[in-house]
Amino acid sequence: MKVSYIAIVIGLAVQSALAVPKFQPRRTSILINPDAQPDLPSPQNARLAGVTPANAGLNLNDIQGDILIGMKKKKELFFFFSINDAATFKSKLSSDIKSLITNTNQLLSVSTQPITAVNIAFSQAGLTALGVSDNLGDAGFQSGQFADAAKLGDAGTTNWVSGFAGTKIHGVFLLASDTVDNVNNELASLQSILGSSISEIHRVAGAARPGNEEGHEHFGFMDGISQPAVQGFTQNVLNGQATVAPGELLVGETGDSLQSSRPSWTTGGSFLVFRQLQQMVPEFNKYVANHALSVPGLTAQENEDLFGARLIGRWKSGAPIDLAPLRDDTDLANDNTRNNNFTFNHPEVPGFVFASNQTNCPFSAHIRKTRPRADLGSENTGHHIMRAGIPYGPEVTDAETSAQQSSTDPALERGLAFVAYQSNIAQGFEFMQEAWVNNANFIFGKTTPPGVDPIIGRAAGSAAETPRDISGTDPLTPTKKFSLDVEFVVSRGGEYFFSPPISALSGVLSA
Ligand code: HEM
Incomplete structure (x- = not known):
């Protein structure tokens, strides 16, 4: 009698656990998947890739989900905070918060994606606030981006959002989902867990652009096409894709040049560079219209x-001009086995001189400046990043289009919430x-100096109004x-920031 009573109670408990899952299974993905972008591995393939002999040990359950996924989120909120009460924050971090953090495996299948993916990363000031004194071995991270502004070519810091000035940001939550409501609900629950132990410093709300512009940045160009294939993660390397050792993106993994000196708890983490890059879209369009070629x-x-x-090196569709030099080719753009398969060199063309020929693609084009391919002899090593940003801000309004000028209304600011992951900021984003x-x-050794990158380049220390020459x-x-x-x-x-492995949240970071 007693035994069957217990069985009934257990049965009911199991039933109710099944009836109220931790989250409702998703029907639609958190991620976009435009044809032009590389596909993510299936969970099965990612697991297989993780056990190839050279890369055994990539723990995709411990690596935060945002790092290897690329530019694929539908909506993403970046919530920058400072820590007021380290003891309370740490106790929540090791329990409630840790259980909400989304790992890489979870994002690979719609059925395992949470309603809202949550990632967390800390600045050096944040680690210090948590009492972590370990040296992570990255000078840029240690001093913070504000100290780097001049080196990066920012015209002073007068355009900087006040929250980014100095080192007052301790951490950032990255919340990704398919709807703004989901993201906001998740933020509300994080805030209720953490209470007054944190304060908001700044937030940036990103979203994939609407309709056919999905996957395109605000100037209208398809983004997220050329991303490195990661040994131990990527299953099918696409033609022309750079292959990198996992340690080029992930701290402490094979290929991280500082692997032996990193604190052991950092293995599988990655340095996250965040930049709020405002795009002056009507001004860009006006300049392009005024300089139409002949x-x-x-x-x-x-x-x-x-x-x-x-200027970019690709058509708006994403087709590379190195392969489609005169007219756009949307079939090429949408074929990810072909749209990255070029080197800028054309030995097949009689009389082609690599040092001077810019017929297909200018030396200064954005994608050539950021990945010179054959210009460096063979694929460069050590200077790759995984881009994981997302557009922010509204579409251009009719009034801005007709004025050919961006509005000064802060609510109409738009741009790219730029995110880059790497194991070494000096060799990754900073170097680039x-x-x-x-x-x-x-690019060195060319007959005509290319000038700076027309999209994001500016000689360090130059004032905002200094014209930038390109050729x-x-x-x-x-x-x-x-x-x-x-x-x-x-x-x-x-x-x-440093995006730690999930295990560290209940280890060193909350000790
Ligand atoms: C608002 C600013 C930016 C815009 C509008 C922009 C736009 C684009 C576009 C349209 C592409 C081509 C699509 C693709 O291959 O994925 C691209 C590629 C790329 N961008 Fe940017 N980008 C911006 C900022 C940056 C920054 C700050 C960096 C790093 C310093 C960067 C690094 C790269 C790299 C590495 C590639 C891939 C090059 C390749 O492998 O062929 N971008 N970007």
Whole structure:
């Protein structure tokens, strides 16, 4: 009698546990998956990739979900906070908060995705506030992004959001879902768990752009196409995709040059660079329209589009101009086995001189400055990042379009919430921005100095109004200089963070 009573109680408990799952299974994904972007591995394939002999040990249940996923979120809120009461914060971090953090495996299948994915990362000031004195081995992270502003080419910090100025941000929550309501509900529950132990410093609400613009950044170009394939994670390496050792992105893993000196609790974490990059879309469009090329055989519109495409290195569709130099090719754009398969070199073309030929793609194009491919001989090593940003802010209004000018209304600010992951900021984002993007002589060894990257480049220390010269953009006269006298992208600042492995949340970080 007693035994069957217990059985009934257990049965009811099991039933009610089944009836009220931790979260309702999802029917739609948190992620977008445009044809132009690389696909994510299936959970089965990712597991297999994780046990190949060279990379055994990538623990995808411990690596936070945002790091290896790329630019694929539908909605994402970045909530920047300071810690007021470390003891309370730590007690919540090790329990309630840790249980909400989403790992990589969970994001790979719709059925295992939570309603809202939650990731967390800490600045150096945040680690210090938590009493963690370990040296993570990254100088940029240690001093914070504010100290780096001049080096990055920001025209002073006058355009910086006040919250980013200094080192007052201790951490950031990254909340991703398919609806704004889900994201906001998750934020409310985090805030109720943490109470007054934290204070909000700043927030940025990102969203994939609507309709056919999904996956495109605000200037209209498809983004997130060329991302590194990660050994131990990516199953099918696409043609032209750079393959990197996991340690180029993940601290303490194979290929991290500082692997042996990292604190052991950091293994599987990654440095997260956040930049709020405002985009002046009407100004960009106006500049492009005013500088339409005059390539024979193209219509006026095609010549205008070609100029814009030559600033980026890809058409708006995502098709690379190195393979489609005169007209857009949407079939090429949407075929991820072909849209990254180029090197800028064309030995098959009789008389092609690599040091001077910019017929297909200018040396200064954004994608060439940030990944020079054959310009460096072979694929560069050590300077890759995983981009995981998302557009923020509303679409351009009719009033802005007709004025050809961005509104000064803060509610209409738009841009890219830029996120880059790497195991070494000096070799990843910082190197790319400083040594390549902002260096007017890079790519070295070319007959005409390319100038800075037209999208995000600016010589360090130059004032906001200094025109930036680029060349190569006119295929008929590659030596012709264009003086970019408008800022297309304005840095509103950012911070450097460390996205720890989930296990550390109940270990060192809350000790
Ligand atoms: C508002 C600012 C930015 C805009 C509008 C922008 C836009 C784009 C676009 C349209 C692409 C081509 C699509 C693709 O290959 O994924 C691209 C690629 C890329 N961008 Fe940016 N980007 C911005 C900021 C940055 C920053 C700050 C960095 C790093 C310093 C960066 C690094 C890269 C890299 C590494 C690639 C891939 C190059 C390749 O592998 O071929 N971008 N970006």
